[in-house]
Amino acid sequence: VSAHVRDRLSLYLDGEMAAGARSEVESHLRGCAACARHLEELAAVDAAARDLPVPAPPGYFESLPARVRARLPPARRKAPPVWVWAAAAGIAVAALVPVVVERTRAPLPEPALIREQAPPAIVITPPATVTAPPERVTLAAKDLGSIKLKAAPAPATPAVPAPAPFEPRAAENAAAAPPASAQVQKHVGPWAQAPAGAPAPDSARSETAPMEEGRAPKQVQGQADAEAKAEREQDRRPGLTDAVATFARAPSEETRYRALLARRTATAAEDRQLHDEWRALAASSPTGAHADEARVRALDALLAAYRREGEARDRERLREEAGLYLQRGDAAQPDRVRAILEAAGLPPSLQ
Amino acid sequence: MSAPDEADGESGLLEQARRGSLFAFEEIVRRYQRRVYATAYRIVRRHEVADDVAQEAFIRAHRNLDRFDTRRPFGPWICRIAANLAVNHVRSPEAREDALPDGHAETPSAAPGPLQGVLDAEARALLDRALGELPAEQRAVFCLRVFEEQSYREIADSLGIEVGTVMSRLSRAREKLREALAPYLAPVPRRLGSQP
Numbered sequence: 001v002s003a004h005v006r007d008r009l010s011l012y013l014d015g016e017m018a019a020g021a022r023s024e025v026e027s028h029l030r031g032c033a034a035c036a037r038h039l040e041e042l043a044a045v046d047a048a049a050r051d052l053p054v055p056a057p058p059g060y061f062e063s064l065p066a067r068v069r070a071r072l073p074p075a076r077r078k079a080p081p082v083w084v085w086a087a088a089a090g091i092a093v094a095a096l097v098p099v100v101v102e103r104t105r106a107p108l109p110e111p112a113l114i115r116e117q118a119p120p121a122i123v124i125t126p127p128a129t130v131t132a133p134p135e136r137v138t139l140a141a142k143d144l145g146s147i148k149l150k151a152a153p154a155p156a157t158p159a160v161p162a163p164a165p166f167e168p169r170a171a172e173n174a175a176a177a178p179p180a181s182a183q184v185q186k187h188v189g190p191w192a193q194a195p196a197g198a199p200a201p202d203s204a205r206s207e208t209a210p211m212e213e214g215r216a217p218k219q220v221q222g223q224a225d226a227e228a229k230a231e232r233e234q235d236r237r238p239g240l241t242d243a244v245a246t247f248a249r250a251p252s253e254e255t256r257y258r259a260l261l262a263r264r265t266a267t268a269a270e271d272r273q274l275h276d277e278w279r280a281l282a283a284s285s286p287t288g289a290h291a292d293e294a295r296v297r298a299l300d301a302l303l304a305a306y307r308r309e310g311e312a313r314d315r316e317r318l319r320e321e322a323g324l325y326l327q328r329g330d331a332a333q334p335d336r337v338r339a340i341l342e343a344a345g346l347p348p349s350l351q
Numbered sequence: 352m353s354a355p356d357e358a359d360g361e362s363g364l365l366e367q368a369r370r371g372s373l374f375a376f377e378e379i380v381r382r383y384q385r386r387v388y389a390t391a392y393r394i395v396r397r398h399e400v401a402d403d404v405a406q407e408a409f410i411r412a413h414r415n416l417d418r419f420d421t422r423r424p425f426g427p428w429i430c431r432i433a434a435n436l437a438v439n440h441v442r443s444p445e446a447r448e449d450a451l452p453d454g455h456a457e458t459p460s461a462a463p464g465p466l467q468g469v470l471d472a473e474a475r476a477l478l479d480r481a482l483g484e485l486p487a488e489q490r491a492v493f494c495l496r497v498f499e500e501q502s503y504r505e506i507a508d509s510l511g512i513e514v515g516t517v518m519s520r521l522s523r524a525r526e527k528l529r530e531a532l533a534p535y536l537a538p539v540p541r542r543l544g545s546q547p
Contacts, residue, residue: 010522014496016503038529041536045528046497048478054389056398064388064402065380068409069373 004032009039013046059339066293066333070257256281257290260297268314271305292332295325299340306344319346365421368413380409383429390430393494394437396483404440408433430499431509434491438510441487474535481531489524492517 005025011017012025029036260278265271278298282291299322306314322337326349331337338348361382367375387408392401412419412429419428482490488510495506496517503521507514529536 007522010525011518013525014503014521016518041529041533042525044536045478045525045532048474048532049482049493049497049528052475052479052482054385054392056388056392060398060402061384061388064384064405065377068380068406069377071406071410072373072376072413074373 003028004035005029006035006038009035009042013039013042057339058343059336062333062336062339063293063296067261070290070293071261074254253281253285253288253290257294260294265301265304268305268308268311271301271308272314275299275301275305292330296333296336296340299325299337303340303344315344315346318344322346361425362421365416365419365425369416369421376409376413379425383426384409386426387429387433390433390494390499391437393482393498394434394487394491395440400440401437404433404436407436411436427499427501427505431495431501431505434495434499435509438487438491441491474532477535478528478532481528485524485527489520489527492520493524493528496521 005012005028008017008021008025012022017025029039260274260281263274265274275298278294278301282294282298285291299318302314302318302321305311306318318340322341325331325337326334341348361379364375364379368379384405388401388405391404391408392398395401395404408429411432412425419425482493485493491510492506495501495509496503501509503514503517506512506517510517
């Protein structure tokens with residue numbers, strides 16, 4: 001009999017052995033009862049391990065999918081390609097932003113020429129053409145190219161935000177409400193997770209100012225303010241404002257829900273506190289997406305408190321609240337609640 | 352490996368989930384939750400932690416759905432994510448590998464093993480304890496191989512170790528478990544039908 005092969009039996013058992021080595025082991029096993037039995041024992045260990053149960057509390061698998069879902073972002077959308085952003089920006093500028101620009105009577109020189117010809121002193125002493133009575137014109141879409149170069153008022157910049165690195169929520173917001181105004185930007189900003197220190201409107205103006213060297217800075221700023229005001233007026237349309245307001249409210253309930261989900265308790269008092277907060281969440285949005293889960297979670301917390309201290313009041317409250325839950329027409333998880341009742345030693349049916 | 356019922360419409364569900372359907376992903380969770388939880392539980396050995404790991408595994412899978420090839424079975428992928436998270440937890444300083452408190456129900460096992468009827472409660476407890484006493488890395492390799500039936504290469508890739516390391520950890524784990532169960536194992540045919 002060749003040398004024992006025990007150190008290779010695990011590999012052999014898994015079928016991960018090369019053909020030559022496998023033949024060698026099999027040849028040995030035919031002549032060595034000890035190694036053959038060793039192999040049987042290893043296989044038996046695997047089989048016995050597979051037979052071990054995996055403990056889980058009652059009702060656990062009934063609630064897990066909903067709990068996972070509650071932690072997912074509200075919707076997943078792919079980031080649109082760059083050309084979509086570019087097209088959206090163009091459409092937004094052309095259709096949603098009423099741009100009013102001042103033009104001097106004399107035709108303005110080409111932007112490149114302005115930069116070359118403008119003397120440094122122009123910042124202090126505006127050229128005569130700037131002080132002449134302005135003619136206010138509304139540009140058509142075909143003129144927008146020159147607007148971008150010449151006027152580029154600060155509020156127009158947030159009106160057409162550059163595509164940020166894709167964040168599902170940012171993309172979703174962009175899709176849900178056309179980012180056509182500074183007001184939208186104001187609400188969407190925190191969702192889009194703008195980096196700290198992002199330029200405020202004023203600083204944005206100062207960044208665009210160098211493009212305006214043909215005009216006095218104050219004049220440019222006054223024009224920008226006027227345009228921003230006009231945009232804000234546009235944004236006060238009821239539909240858009242309502243949509244933005246609804247949008248802005250959305251995260252708070254979700255945030256509370258997630259915060260409660262992540263909460264860990266160590267004492268019965270903390271369990272009771274958690275119970276109260278779950279109840280408050282359900283009460284604040286009784287038909288919301290998380291209301292049912294919040295009600296059941298509140299019962300879970302009561303059960304935890306009862307298990308920790310065995311207080312009769314917790315059990316009584318659990319009985320009462322579970323009974324109310326089971327009477328609800330919209331109760332989505334009655335089996336889970338019955339399991340909670342059973343775990344507290346209460347009858348599963350409280351009708 | 353994915354069971355036939357799991358494979359039914361799986362790629363369609365995954366495609367829907369990719370397009371943003373939370374309902375589709377919830378259905379995926381429903382299909383795989385026991386398997387993912389079991390993978391996590393067998394490594395971390397505590398329900399509370401296994402619950403966290405299972406949830407996190409699904410959330411990470413959802414986040415990375417765009418990178419998943421939907422023509423491949425979802426089960427091994429999600430279980431590898433769960434196993435990785437579980438091993439990371441067990442390695443973390445705050446990990447506590449306490450025994451599960453009494454009072455939990457047990458989910459029935461999937462299939463009877465050859466020692467069914469031989470391993471009484473004592474033997475099961477012995478094996479369970481021995482499994483719990485394995486170093487986490489050995490336990491993870493053992494679980495992925497024995498419960499998930501992953502190849503050495505797959506295990507190595509998912510845990511970020513060499514195939515040779517998989518081989519040695521698995522061999523050591525099996526030897527330790529065999530030693531723990533020795534009173535109940537020798538010799539199998541004679542013990543069938545008799546009490547230990």
